[in-house]
Amino acid sequence: MADQYAASAASAVPGGPRSPGVPDLVPALRWEERPEGPVVVLLDQRRLPAEEVELVCTDVPALVEAIHVLAVRGAPLLGIAGAYGLALAAVRGFDVEESAQMLAHARPTAVNLGYGVRRALAAHRNALRGGADAGAAGAAALAEARALHREDAEASARMAAHGLALLEELLPGGGYRILTHCNTGALVSGGEGTAMAVAGAAHRAGELRRLWVDETRPLLQGARLTAYEAARAGMAYTLLTDNAAGSLFAAGEVDAVLIGADRIAADGSVANKVGSYPLAVLARYHHVPFVVVAPTTTVDLGTAEGAAIEVEQRPGHEVTELAAPSVPGAGTAAGSGVPVAPLGTQAYNPAFDITPPELVTAIITENGVVSPVTEGGLAELCARSRSGNGMMSI
Numbered sequence: 001m002a003d004q005y006a007a008s009a010a011s012a013v014p015g016g017p018r019s020p021g022v023p024d025l026v027p028a029l030r031w032e033e034r035p036e037g038p039v040v041v042l043l044d045q046r047r048l049p050a051e052e053v054e055l056v057c058t059d060v061p062a063l064v065e066a067i068h069v070l071a072v073r074g075a076p077l078l079g080i081a082g083a084y085g086l087a088l089a090a091v092r093g094f095d096v097e098e099s100a101q102m103l104a105h106a107r108p109t110a111v112n113l114g115y116g117v118r119r120a121l122a123a124h125r126n127a128l129r130g131g132a133d134a135g136a137a138g139a140a141a142l143a144e145a146r147a148l149h150r151e152d153a154e155a156s157a158r159m160a161a162h163g164l165a166l167l168e169e170l171l172p173g174g175g176y177r178i179l180t181h182c183n184t185g186a187l188v189s190g191g192e193g194t195a196m197a198v199a200g201a202a203h204r205a206g207e208l209r210r211l212w213v214d215e216t217r218p219l220l221q222g223a224r225l226t227a228y229e230a231a232r233a234g235m236a237y238t239l240l241t242d243n244a245a246g247s248l249f250a251a252g253e254v255d256a257v258l259i260g261a262d263r264i265a266a267d268g269s270v271a272n273k274v275g276s277y278p279l280a281v282l283a284r285y286h287h288v289p290f291v292v293v294a295p296t297t298t299v300d301l302g303t304a305e306g307a308a309i310e311v312e313q314r315p316g317h318e319v320t321e322l323a324a325p326s327v328p329g330a331g332t333a334a335g336s337g338v339p340v341a342p343l344g345t346q347a348y349n350p351a352f353d354i355t356p357p358e359l360v361t362a363i364i365t366e367n368g369v370v371s372p373v374t375e376g377g378l379a380e381l382c383a384r385s386r387s388g389n390g391m392m393s394i
Contacts, residue, residue: 249283
């Protein structure tokens with residue numbers, strides 16, 4: 001029988017009220033017990049919005065591949081995936097330590113991935129040290145993964161509340177026109193998400209006038225995923241190409257920018273989907289609040305500054321080809337899409353960019369808001385978290 005918490009937590013999250021007759025989102029990730037053994041089931045985000053297709057991962061290499069090709073993505077969800085992946089290795093009797101290494105290094109920038117792996121690995125190691133057999137140690141790892149899943153859903157709800165309160169403080173009168181980048185909703189979280197959770201809270205309060213959705217090139221997470229979630233939530237939203245954002249600011253059509261984060265350094269520098277930094281520059285010039293929404297598990301106090309964050313470099317074919325998301329495996333290898341540049345064209349394709357803290361109006365976490373963004377303020381906020389992010393190494 002499917003794990004009831006994972007299924008219910010994921011399916012209950014997306015964005016509040018929906019358009020009439022629109023079903024809930026398929027859970028982004030769940031643990032499922034099957035006769036042949038447990039599996040991790042993922043909603044293949046490469047196939048959205050055309051198809052809702054699930055991937056079944058029976059071992060860690062399959063899950064690592066799903067992470068590599070962005071079938072599962074988003075910092076908080078990657079942490080949950082890492083924890084369940086470690087549990088999968090333990091319960092199925094694979095090499096747990098080797099699996100931890102594979103999972104933790106599947107993507108370098110998102111700190112949550114390693115955090116989730118470390119949580120489940122610590123539970124497994126502690127159980128073995130306490131005299132547990134392999135079965136009990138695997139159960140301990142699974143319990144820790146479920147706990148992380150639950151905590152992320154709870155953190156999402158608290159971030160939404162803190163974010164709505166901040167919007168009300170920064171922008172009295174409501175009717176917010178919010179610009180967002182990439183995808184930060186239920187598809188990246190155990191709950192409603194990060195920045196999209198705040199937008200969802202504003203929508204339910206009747207205060208969201210317009211959600212501006214950046215297309216988010218080259219893989220179109222905004223067009224394919226954020227618009228998908230916004231439509232199902234019944235939000236008033238408009239899609240735009242990334243390079244059209246400046247004209248919106250110039251026309252006075254943006255009240256606030258809300259983004260998520262894949263890693264936040266100790267000084268408050270924010271690594272997020274490439275294209276975030278230009279939005280921060282535009283927001284500063286036009287005196288528009290630029291707000292980052294992320295759980296404290298995304299804060300990496302061990303990385304001193306933005307320059308020390310490793311930025312993942314993605315394959316060039318993601319830029320030189322347009323993939324068809326409805327085709328199985330689309331976008332996973334060169335030659336699988338439609339060429340849009342001459343053969344042999346080199347492409348610069350960083351997955352993320354770094355926004356310095358002086359361009360960030362506020363960072364919203366489940367424990368509250370840091371504004372202005374300073375190293376001391378961020379450290380103090382993280383200290384309120386009972387889990388923290390300074391755990392043992394893998």
